[in-house]
Amino acid sequence: MAHVQVIQAHGGWGTILMCENVKKEISGGEKNTTNNIMEITAVLEGLKLLKYPCEVEVYSDSAYVVNAFNQNWINGWKKNGWKNSKKEEVKNRELWEELDKLIHVHQVKFIKVKGHSDNEFNNRCDELARNGIPS
Numbered sequence: 001m002a003h004v005q006v007i008q009a010h011g012g013w014g015t016i017l018m019c020e021n022v023k024k025e026i027s028g029g030e031k032n033t034t035n036n037i038m039e040i041t042a043v044l045e046g047l048k049l050l051k052y053p054c055e056v057e058v059y060s061d062s063a064y065v066v067n068a069f070n071q072n073w074i075n076g077w078k079k080n081g082w083k084n085s086k087k088e089e090v091k092n093r094e095l096w097e098e099l100d101k102l103i104h105v106h107q108v109k110f111i112k113v114k115g116h117s118d119n120e121f122n123n124r125c126d127e128l129a130r131n132g133i134p135s
Helices: 035-048 063-070 073-079 093-105 120-132
Strands: 002-009 012-019 022-029 055-060 107-112
Touching: 012 035, 012 120, 022 035, 022 120, 035 055, 035 063, 035 093, 035 120, 055 063, 063 073, 063 107, 073 093
Parallel strands: 002 055, 055 107
Antiparallel strands: 002 012, 012 022
16 A cells, blocks of 8 residues: 655645655645645655555645545535635636545545644655745
């Protein structure tokens, strides 16, 4: 089973992919972006690293990303023509569509972790995200 730990930080994102005895860290960032974009991007980039379909646990401190799947928001958005409960266009639709495709390649379980709570991997992802912020 693969584990993906993700976090974002104001223009940066960090991901740790762990599978058996292998660990890979990646990060990046963008100028003029939002926390939500970076949160989705962190998960996307982690899943893109997987070379074949597998079971994945995604650990994230992003309620936005975790709830989109665990509370089935994404299926509601798709059913309503990518409109949210307020009948407004879902922000970051292109990223959500890409993530939705990737989670159907794999068996993905989203797990919410508390941010800034002295979790080793969450802290490391936070560091990666800060380092990924473009100067």
